[in-house]
Amino acid sequence: MxxxxxxxxxxxxxxxxxxxxxxxxxxxxxxxxxxxxxxxxxxxxxxxxxxxxxxxxxxxWERDHYDLGDAFGHIALGVEDIYRTCSELTARGGKVVRQPGPMQHGSTVIAFLEDPDGYKIELIQKSASPQTAEEVAMARAGNS
Known part of the structure; x- marks a missing residue:
């Protein structure tokens, strides 16, 4: 699968x-x-x-509103240079709602964008080690 x-x-x-x-x-x-x-x-x-x-x-076609609810979290994208990527995305009209920086309770550098409907897109600096990725999963489970 x-x-x-x-x-x-x-x-x-x-x-x-x-x-x-x-x-x-x-x-x-x-x-x-x-x-x-x-x-x-x-x-x-x-x-x-x-x-x-x-x-x-x-x-x-006949629907112009959705309630996003609180169950869905976000889509995550890995990026090579999160600071440059956020700058480029902003220049192209992207809405960064959480500026790049270390995640709370960890060291992985993340940022969040929002799409036109309010769905969150997480950017994750790709240089994360396996332990840092585990920290990300633990923080998400407890804080998102």
Missing amino acids: RILHTMLRVRDLEASKAFYCDVLGMKLLRQKDYPDGKFTLAFVGYGSEADSAVIELTHN
């Missing part, structure tokens, strides 16, 4: 595609309208669906 995709319901498909493609640098892999069901699916990612997990953006 492997993870194929994560689905996010979005209010404005064009704004969401712009965020994931233009700001985060993903590619639109495919998109299809389903007129009988009144929805559109758009798949975005950094690699092909055959090789990597992607994000499915679901736009229900």
Whole structure:
């Protein structure tokens, strides 16, 4: 088994595609309208669906609001230089809601962005050691 995709319901498909493609640098892999069901699916990612997990953006045509709830946390992306990446993402219109810095109760450097619907995107400095990654998982379990 492997993870194929994560689905996010979005209010404005064009704004969401712009965020994931233009700001985060993903590619639109495919998109299809389903007129009988009144929805559109758009798949975005950094690699092909055959090789990597992607994000499915679901736009229900007659829905303009969703409650995000408190169960879903975030999507995490590994980056080589978190400070440069945050600067570049901000220049492309990204909304950084937690500036880069060490995580609380650990040493891994993280930052958070927010997409147009309020979903959180965590950036993690890739140089984390296995123990630091464990610290991240423990902190998330207790503090998120």
